[in-house]
Amino acid sequence: MAGKIMNKKHFLNHVAGQLGRERIMDTVERPEWKHQPQWNVLKDASQDELVDILKEQCKSIHTEVLETNKEQLSSTIQDMIKDNGGGQVVTWDDPRFQDFQVNLETQEDLNIHVWDPRLGDENIRITEQANLGITFSDITLAESGTVVLFSDAGKGRSVSLLPSTYIAIIPKNTIVPRMTQAAEMIEEKVANGEQVASCVNFISGPSNSADIEMNLIVGVHGPIKATYIIVDD
């Protein structure tokens, strides 16, 4: 259902008046910017170079990086879970787990909850108590060590936020140079008539704060620890 817009005409007429003209009623063409340095960053980097840049950047954002292949992914994740003390694990309901032959639910020694929209708020309650949250990355930014997550029914926002440890699985082909490419991909989708997800998160490592005497504290409201697993596909 469409929302309401209130007080617009009066407000915008006044704004236009201040600018000394009538309100703009036609479409404004956004000009081609004269300066576009954003496209030059890591322009010629190969996919392997991007992986190296991503790994290097993760060192400065307190994020551990593991590399594995499709065959090993499932056992790598299981080891990760055990290394982090086990306990409740929450994952997205995401077909890529199947594609990558990761089947955690059948493991008896693991306590896995798969995000299930039919359960409503129960998902949040479980996730809030969880030790680990696991998602795939939808787009990965090498320069800043960022995983980009699009929310969806099976892809709850809380999975990467509420548990103490967050694990992102990064298929190698999702890695692009920087946020520039991610923004462009989103604009292309929109131009094709798709809707942008209600929540797009750009996540770079664990949560942190410098609010107490400028000391970096890792883990304030969100995860205390973040790990990326890069999968060669």
Place this chain on the structure above:
Amino acid sequence: MSMKIGAEKFDERVQEGLSDTFMRGAVSSAQTRFRNGRLNAAEELGGWEEWRNLGEEIRTHTLENIDYYLDLLSEKVAERGGHVYFAQTAEEANNYITNVVKKKEAKKIAKSKSMVSEEIGLNDALKDIGAEVVETDLGEWILQNDDVDPPSHIVTPALHKNREQIREVFHDKLGYSKTDKPEELALFAREKLREEFLDADIGITGCNFAVADTGTVTLVTNEGNARMVTSLPDTQITVMGMERVAPTWNDMEVLVSLLTRAAVGQKLTSYITSLTGVKEEDDVDGPEEFHLVIVDNGRSKILGTEFQSALHCIRCAACINVCPVYRHIGGHAYGSIYPGPIGAVLTPLLGGYEDHKELPYASSLCGACTEACPVKIPLHELLIRHREKIVEEKGEAPVFENISMKAFGMGTASPTMYNIGTKLAPKVMKPMVKDEVISKGVGPLKSWTTARDFPAPGKQRFRDWYKKRQREES
């Protein structure tokens, strides 16, 4: 709280700032750290000047067409089920928001950092209707628990407080019993605030940038509290200054890159969260109800004037972090929630000369701010224009000018600064050029004797000067 903080006079606040040795140390080391971060990040990015040019281009175009982009933004938000309210005044904004709160019968409101909500005094308005407001940004939460101590920096609001003071606040107000280790303090805050997030009926956020072509609100944070505030409560209210709009995701992306680098020297902050409308039908977390409140509150007065570029500001605080005057007097002395050079430009525009006429004089006109600004706002030129206008209107400079320029230790520090100034604004600058001698340790200068001079030679580029100064220090 509104934009104006404290009832004391400007020179009293300056004195207070000067005599707070911890605050001064904290400010100067924060400045150094922020600035190092920014310079490194800028260097790494490469072509920083190109980036700044792009930032300026985007902001200039957007502000020139702001009615168009706000219109588009509101249509897109509504398409995605969000309500949009255009508020010309602080009062209109507060009325709208308090009405939503009343209608929802909300008791508890979790808030993530928002400068504009401070500016309009939203917390007080909410308290007046009996709602409990919890600030969830760590720095803001500390200040809130300390009987609403005002923020002193726009990125790290509790910069003026040391860990013992924070421990004391937690102990006295919240029964905290552990040490003053930052990690322990933060863990305590994490536990306390988790309860609040889960308990809150409404989340209120600010907005770093709103993307017009998809109706998307983008929040730039490190702690994760803005994510909590927009994931857990059923209702989300976002308050934005009307100038915070960007045409597309591509433009938002550039502005975010400029902001995170200029603000903290990070490539990106831990969380950039882009939210569009209400949650989708099968989504579990996210708001069912979303309100975007677009606030004018004096901004439109600046449009179409020679000060229009002040609205390009992306609130990165880079100008604050390089400002020698801020370094001396700290954030509270400005008497505004917007301190530093941008505060000295913006506050008189939003709040009028009458209350804030001293602020344009709280500057040495060294130009470091202008050089630091990622969207190339000519800050020190705007300060000079303010001074000219004050002289035009009042027929004379405020009496304060005499003490201020001396008190800031700038009087004799660097004659070249005055040459820059004199060239641009002879009639304002003249009296100060005459005034070349200051005697340390007298009157308002007493507490300055522990202050280090911070001359910024006019001809050197700021960065060269800064590197040189660093070498001298080490």
